[in-house]
Amino acid sequence: MKISLKAHCAIAVGRLAYWYLHTFRNGGSALPGKLAARIDPEVLTALGRGRDTIIITGTNGKTLTTNLVVKVLAQEYDDILTNPSGSNMLRGIITAFLAHRPKRNAKRAIAVLEVDEANVAAVSAALHPKAFVLTNIFRDQMDRYGEFYTTYEKILTGVRANPTAVVIKNADAPIFSSRELVNPQRTYGFALSDFTGTDQVAPPNTDGVLCPVCEHILHYSGITYANLGSFFCPHCGFKRPALDNAVTAVHTQTPSSASFAIDGHDYALQVGGTYNIYNALAAYAVGAEFGITPAQIATAFSYDEKVFGRQEQIVINGKTVTLILVKNPVGLNEVLHMIERQPDDFAFAMLLNANYADGRDTSWIWDGDLEQLVADPQAKTFMVGGERHEDVAFRMQVAGVPADTLIVKPDLGDVIDAIKTVPEQQVYLLATYTAVLQLRKKLAAAGYIKAGF
Numbered sequence: 001m002k003i004s005l006k007a008h009c010a011i012a013v014g015r016l017a018y019w020y021l022h023t024f025r026n027g028g029s030a031l032p033g034k035l036a037a038r039i040d041p042e043v044l045t046a047l048g049r050g051r052d053t054i055i056i057t058g059t060n061g062k063t064l065t066t067n068l069v070v071k072v073l074a075q076e077y078d079d080i081l082t083n084p085s086g087s088n089m090l091r092g093i094i095t096a097f098l099a100h101r102p103k104r105n106a107k108r109a110i111a112v113l114e115v116d117e118a119n120v121a122a123v124s125a126a127l128h129p130k131a132f133v134l135t136n137i138f139r140d141q142m143d144r145y146g147e148f149y150t151t152y153e154k155i156l157t158g159v160r161a162n163p164t165a166v167v168i169k170n171a172d173a174p175i176f177s178s179r180e181l182v183n184p185q186r187t188y189g190f191a192l193s194d195f196t197g198t199d200q201v202a203p204p205n206t207d208g209v210l211c212p213v214c215e216h217i218l219h220y221s222g223i224t225y226a227n228l229g230s231f232f233c234p235h236c237g238f239k240r241p242a243l244d245n246a247v248t249a250v251h252t253q254t255p256s257s258a259s260f261a262i263d264g265h266d267y268a269l270q271v272g273g274t275y276n277i278y279n280a281l282a283a284y285a286v287g288a289e290f291g292i293t294p295a296q297i298a299t300a301f302s303y304d305e306k307v308f309g310r311q312e313q314i315v316i317n318g319k320t321v322t323l324i325l326v327k328n329p330v331g332l333n334e335v336l337h338m339i340e341r342q343p344d345d346f347a348f349a350m351l352l353n354a355n356y357a358d359g360r361d362t363s364w365i366w367d368g369d370l371e372q373l374v375a376d377p378q379a380k381t382f383m384v385g386g387e388r389h390e391d392v393a394f395r396m397q398v399a400g401v402p403a404d405t406l407i408v409k410p411d412l413g414d415v416i417d418a419i420k421t422v423p424e425q426q427v428y429l430l431a432t433y434t435a436v437l438q439l440r441k442k443l444a445a446a447g448y449i450k451a452g453f
Contacts, residue, residue: 002399003046006039013036015099018098031091037094044126045127054112055114059117061276063114065135066082068279069133072286075297078103131286133168133282134167135282139328139330152178156179156181160181163182165182166289168286169186170188174227188282190246192247194274207226207330224278226333242341253341255338256322257271262281262284263296269301271311272311311324319426329368333369340376346379348381349385350409352384352385356444358432383418
């Protein structure tokens with residue numbers, strides 16, 4: 001299929017815009033794609049011609065899973081297109097294609113794309129992916145997505161339109177087994193030794209605790225976190241499907257690392273949190289589907305490169321600041337559980353914005369277990385900031401932080417200055433998406449990190 005003149009013009013304008021923004025400005029991950037799509041709404045189809053595509057989607061874990069999948073597939077593929085900035089809506093994905101320069105004489109080319117749940121249908125209609133990777137679905141940005149079953153239906157629109165694409169799904173999430181699909185499927189999950197002989201239910205205020213078949217309470221023989229685990233319904237028999245790939249052991253976890261076994265093979269990851277073991281497991285499952293060996297996957301996991309806003313470590317006046325994106329209660333709680341493994345005193349800061357990309361509803365912070373954080377004897381200094389600093393300041397006070405000891409810095413530049421003065425050497429800085437972007441710009445201007453992504 002030849003590329004139309006309109007598509008050629010759209011691509012030329014988009015690439016010129018990308019060059020200008022990244023040469024003379026501070027970059028731009030959406031505007032080039034927006035301009036190209038305005039000239040030719042079908043430009044992504046033209047850009048994706050002749051390249052296999054993997055779409056990675058879900059509530060939490062998309063960015064790191066995408067990064068790990070890229071590392072895994074790079075063991076065999078010599079031309080991988082991706083969107084590392086996390087700009088995962090249609091315009092950002094078009095920009096990723098505009099920015100990529102195909103390698104000459106590449107033997108194996110593929111696109112690995114993080115895609116916003118609400119954009120899966122549009123992106124998959126243009127690219128007809130070879131695989132979908134489903135990480136999890138939790139309550140998130142309800143002003144955009146609605147309830148989480150609504151979010152899944154948005155994803156299914158794209159999946160069902162591509163019935164030959166393999167669905168690589170987190171089988172520990174009951175929602176992913178709640179609808180029939182004709183697509184070939186690969187399943188992954190946790191199969192730990194203590195996931196047998198027990199009968200428990202998910203914690204209170206957990207999404208998706210009802211059986212999708214009979215609406216009775218789901219039970220579990222083992223839970224990893226939230227509603228993820230080896231589920232079964234004692235009333236109708238609905239249960240977790242058999243696993244193709246499984247975490248068979250978790251050896252050690254710290255706030256900055258984890259060691260574990262998948263299918264009996266030992267791996268290590270230089271980021272902490274059970275949720276990141278799931279991300280590694282998803283990447284392993286993709287590798288297995290695409291012919292990457294366990295030994296090659298170990299090589300891919302051995303790198304120590306922090307991803308934008310995902311436990312990214314920044315040194316500010318000798319203090320280690322760990323920057324972590326948070327955007328919903330499940331993600332917040334898992335980050336807090338990870339921080340609990342910190343053996344030394346630390347400072348804790350939370351930056352809250354409520355723009356479109358963050359979700360304008362900030363009520364989710366009340367479902368985070370900040371009371372447990374405040375009770376941690378290693379948590380010494382508390383700070384809040386961002387455009388909705390008053391909301392998060394009040395939440396911290398309700399959690400038990402005295403108002404006269406809470407550091408409130410609405411301006412993110414002042415947050416950086418305040419970090420310099422805290423007595424703790426380790427600072428955990430949690431922030432919503434646009435707050436991460438704003439903070440990183442100020443950090444780049446001050447010379448603490450490189451500009452761009």
